[in-house]
Every structure is written in structure tokens, then in C-alpha cells.
Amino acid sequence: MKTAALLSAIAAANAVHAGPTATLRSKPRATELEPITITGNAFFKGKERFYIRGIDYQPGGASANIDPLADTKVCKPDIANFKKLGVNVIRVYSTDNSKDHDECMNELADAGIYVVLDANNPKYSINRNDPHGSYNTPYLQSVFATIDAFAKYSNTMAFFSGNEVIHDLLNTTLTAPYVKATDRDMRRYIKERGYRKIPVGYSAADVTTNRMQTAQYFNCGTDEERSDFFAFNDYSWCSTDFVTSGWDKKVKDFEGYGIPLFLSEYGCIDNPRDFGEIEALMHPNMTHVYSGGLMYEYSMEPNNFGIVKIKGGVDQTGEREELDEFEAFAAALKKWPAPKDDGGYTKTSSASECPTKDANWDVESSVLPDIPPGALKFFEEGAGKGPGLDGPGSQWAVDQASESEGGQSGSGTSDGDSESSSSAAMRSTVPALDKAPFVISGLVVLFTMVGAAAL
Known part of the structure; x- marks a missing residue:
């Protein structure tokens, strides 16, 4: 009887907190798009050549630094407009690697739209004034966390390792080894973390004095060092034509370039825009070298490039208002569709010769800086929780690359310990257990056992 009473007591105690088993809500799966791959100097969707016919997307502009893919109240009305336009790719400049993006990425996939993402943001990026110091562990932790946040989506097309870091001032070319090292590290992280092969490349400024050196630099060296693609921002077509804009010369300059090439921004506003660039980009004059481009930009900001207010x-x-150029851009995309053929692409990839130091290019060696020692653990352990857009930042952290032939030390000072910064970003909190059920259960057991002992 005592044994039976004791078992009954235990059963009663367990029943105190009994209830239906919790069911984890699973978010609806996104439409699985065919991942974009690379063959030779072209992108492919399955066996078909893929041409980028897209738009740059940064609501609020660079100064706002918000993540439009983390808030459905922002992304959903814009995705509806993307569908009306007929774009197949958007570029997103800032994303918060600490937030969830399932709903917006799923909506984009349902619309057949791919996403090219910048892995940097204003707080976590290579500093032109101190490239050596800003290439550090907290920086790479943020970059890798962005990869973690988006690698699972089939419509993540590619990542940018940097945007216009190298500019028209000679000393900015000294940032090239650090941006290229980041490019290399991102590809290694994608590979070692077991993700599918997501292309990584650089978005360059269209600077006449160093455009070709930059393109050559990112495509030279070993396969581990070479970018998967190269892009640049071009505003030389001002409602003119293929020859007047100088695009014919740029095509000749890039003849034989061994990786995919596209325009990461285009859309000069010196004249009213008819978006004749699309006709040129989809024409055989360009398709054997270029893979399309992204029009700058979707939302109207103080710089006056937008097509939606x-x-x-x-x-x-807030409410979206289509401006006059919205219809003009949609009409141009419809008028000049993507080619049905392969565009005469080059089927094999080839490396460029590394540029030599000259009056416009101040990089002496092709050797890249080694990854900061503190960042090596991420390849095995993962990056952990990202710092988001409001983290402490990385540009003045102390855990930086060791001196090497490929790097040049900057003069920046440190205002914090990088190890503690990265560790804080990676820490996760285990929620405390709710003790109430165990206290009640214990009391039930105690009183039932006392009663049983008296029998």
C-alpha cells in the first residue's frame, strides 16, 4: 500500500504540471528558387544564363542605416512594387544580422526575386583612413554573422565584400589588400561552414584612373584569393547612347575578363531618365562581357535618384507614391527583355595579372594580410549572434591582422578590447527555468508521502 501510495504521489506530482505538449510553430517555407551559380564569366539559373535586371534598395538612404528586410511593414509594400516593375534582383545595403528575415525573404522568393547583400555597414567596415586597424576580429565576426543570417535562403544570390572603399584618392588604393582579404575570408567561411557556394565579390567606384587596376586586382592570384565576380557603379550614361556614354570602350577594356561583371549601380540623373541602359545591357554588344545591372535607386532620398516616394x-x-520614373523604368524592363540565348559568354574562368604599383595604384605586393588570429575560431565554431546595426562597432578594435607584405599599418587608435567585444557579441543567454512547477510538485510529493506513511 505504501509503495502504491508513493507511486500515486509521484504520478500526482507529475500531473500538476501536465498539459498538452508544446508545438513549435514553424514558419511557412519560402518558395525554393534555383540558386544562382557561375560558369566562366556569367551567372546561371540552372542551365539558363541569368541576367541581372534589378534595382538598388535602401529606404531612408545610407544615413538611415535601417534593415528593410527585418520589418514586413517596410518590405511587403515594396515587394509589391518590385513585382510591378518586373525586377529579378534587389541590392540591399544594410542588414541587421541579429534579426530574423524569414518573412521578407520568403515574400521575395515567392515573387521570384533574388537578393545581393552588402556584408558591411557603417559601424562594421574597412576604414579608408586605417585599413589595417579596421580589419579585425569584431569586424569579421559581424561579416560572418551576416553570412549566417542569409545563407539559408535560396534567393540569396551573392554578397558584396565592400562598396567603393577604393576611390579617386591615391591613398585609398591601400585599402585594397584588406577588402580582398575580407573577400577571401568570406568565401572560406562559406565553404568551411558547409553552406552552398554563394558568390562573393566587390562593388567598385567607377574611377577612370584605377577602374581597371581594381578589377585586375580582385581577379588575380590563387583561386582562393580571386573574387567570384566584379561589379562597379557607373553613372556615365546620361540618357545618351552606347558610344557617347563611353560604354563601348568599357566593354573593350573588359574583353576576356575571367569572372562575371555587372553594374552594381547605374542611372545618371543629369537628364530625364528613359533607362536606355537596359537596352544596351541586354544587347549582344555587351552580353558577352556584362551580366546586367542594378538601377539606382528605389526610394526617393535627398540625392533625388529614387522612383518611389x-x-x-x-x-x-508610410504610404508609397510612384513617381514618374517608376513607370518609365517598368516600361524599359518590359520593352527590352533578357536575351533568350547565352549572350556569347566565355565558358572558362581565367585570372588576371596583378597590377603593378604606379602613379594611380599604390599597392606594391599581391600578398594579402593574414586573417586576425582571433577570427580563426569562427571557421570551426561559427560567428555566433551578430552585433546588428547598433553594436559597439569594429573600426577601432585592437585585434587586427599581423603585419605582412600585403598590409600596411594604419594610425588608428583603439578604444576597446576586441576580444571582449567579439565575445560579448557571441554570448547567448540561457533562459532561467520556471521554478514554480517544481516547487508545487515537491509539495504534493511531500504531503502525499506523509499521508502514505500514516497508512
């Missing part, structure tokens, strides 16, 4: 406050959730 977002009303309301800084959160970018």
Missing part, C-alpha cells in the same frame, strides 16, 4: 517618418513604413 515613401511618406511618413523615419521608420519607412
Whole structure:
């Protein structure tokens, strides 16, 4: 009887906190798009050549530094407009690697739209004034966390390792080894973490004095060092034509370039825009070298490039108003569709010769800096939780690359310990257990056992 009573007591105690088993809500799966791959100097979707016919997307502009893919009140009305335009790719400049992006990425996939993402943001990026110091462990932790946040989506097309870091001032070319090292590290992280092969490349400024050196630099060296693609921002077509804009010369300059090439921004506003660039980009004059481009830009900001006005406050959730150029861009995309053939692409990839130091290129060696020692653990352990857009930043952290032939030390000072910064970013909190059920269960057991002992 005592044994039976004791078992009954235990059963009663367990029943105190009994209830239906919790069911984890799973978010609806996104439409699985065919991942974009690379063969030779072209992108492919399955066996078909893929041409980028897209738009740059940064609601609020660079100064707002918001993540439009983390808030459905922002992304959903814009995705509806992307569908009306007929774009197949968007570029997103800032994303918060600490937030969830399932709903917006799923909506984009349902619309058949791919995403090219910048892995940097204003707080976590290579500093032109101190490239050596800003290539450090907290920086790479943020970059790798962005990869973690988006690698699972089939419509993540590619990552940019940098945007216009190298500019028209000679000393900015000294940033090249650090941006290329980041490019290399991103590909290694993608491979060692077991993700599918997601292309990584650089988005360059269209600077006449160093455009070709930059392109050659990112495509020279070993396969581990070479970028998967190269892109640049071009505003030389001002409602003119293929020859007047100088695009014919740029095509000749890039003849035989061994990796995919596209325009990461285009859309000069010196004249009213008819977006004749699309006709040129989809024409055989260009398709054997270029793989399309992204028009700058979607939302109207103080720089006056946008085709949609977002009303309301800084959160970018207000009403959308289509401006005159919205219809013009949609009409141009419809008028000049993507070619049905392979565009005469080059089927094999080839490396460029590394540029030599000259009056416009101040990089002496092709040797890249070694990855900061503190970042090596990420390849095996993962990056952990990302610092997001509001983290402490990385540009003045102390855990940087060791001196090497490929790097040049900057003069920046440190205001914090990089190890503690990265560790804090990676820490996860285990929620405390709710003790109430165990206390109640214990009391039930105690009183039932006392009662049983008296029998």
C-alpha cells in the first residue's frame, strides 16, 4: 500500500504540471528558387544564363542605416512594387544580422526575386583612413554573422565584400589588400561552414584612373584569393547612347575578363531618365562581357535618384507614391527583355595579372594580410549572434591582422578590447527555468508521502 501510495504521489506530482505538449510553430517555407551559380564569366539559373535586371534598395538612404528586410511593414509594400516593375534582383545595403528575415525573404522568393547583400555597414567596415586597424576580429565576426543570417535562403544570390572603399584618392588604393582579404575570408567561411557556394565579390567606384587596376586586382592570384565576380557603379550614361556614354570602350577594356561583371549601380540623373541602359545591357554588344545591372535607386532620398516616394517618418513604413520614373523604368524592363540565348559568354574562368604599383595604384605586393588570429575560431565554431546595426562597432578594435607584405599599418587608435567585444557579441543567454512547477510538485510529493506513511 505504501509503495502504491508513493507511486500515486509521484504520478500526482507529475500531473500538476501536465498539459498538452508544446508545438513549435514553424514558419511557412519560402518558395525554393534555383540558386544562382557561375560558369566562366556569367551567372546561371540552372542551365539558363541569368541576367541581372534589378534595382538598388535602401529606404531612408545610407544615413538611415535601417534593415528593410527585418520589418514586413517596410518590405511587403515594396515587394509589391518590385513585382510591378518586373525586377529579378534587389541590392540591399544594410542588414541587421541579429534579426530574423524569414518573412521578407520568403515574400521575395515567392515573387521570384533574388537578393545581393552588402556584408558591411557603417559601424562594421574597412576604414579608408586605417585599413589595417579596421580589419579585425569584431569586424569579421559581424561579416560572418551576416553570412549566417542569409545563407539559408535560396534567393540569396551573392554578397558584396565592400562598396567603393577604393576611390579617386591615391591613398585609398591601400585599402585594397584588406577588402580582398575580407573577400577571401568570406568565401572560406562559406565553404568551411558547409553552406552552398554563394558568390562573393566587390562593388567598385567607377574611377577612370584605377577602374581597371581594381578589377585586375580582385581577379588575380590563387583561386582562393580571386573574387567570384566584379561589379562597379557607373553613372556615365546620361540618357545618351552606347558610344557617347563611353560604354563601348568599357566593354573593350573588359574583353576576356575571367569572372562575371555587372553594374552594381547605374542611372545618371543629369537628364530625364528613359533607362536606355537596359537596352544596351541586354544587347549582344555587351552580353558577352556584362551580366546586367542594378538601377539606382528605389526610394526617393535627398540625392533625388529614387522612383518611389515613401511618406511618413523615419521608420519607412508610410504610404508609397510612384513617381514618374517608376513607370518609365517598368516600361524599359518590359520593352527590352533578357536575351533568350547565352549572350556569347566565355565558358572558362581565367585570372588576371596583378597590377603593378604606379602613379594611380599604390599597392606594391599581391600578398594579402593574414586573417586576425582571433577570427580563426569562427571557421570551426561559427560567428555566433551578430552585433546588428547598433553594436559597439569594429573600426577601432585592437585585434587586427599581423603585419605582412600585403598590409600596411594604419594610425588608428583603439578604444576597446576586441576580444571582449567579439565575445560579448557571441554570448547567448540561457533562459532561467520556471521554478514554480517544481516547487508545487515537491509539495504534493511531500504531503502525499506523509499521508502514505500514516497508512
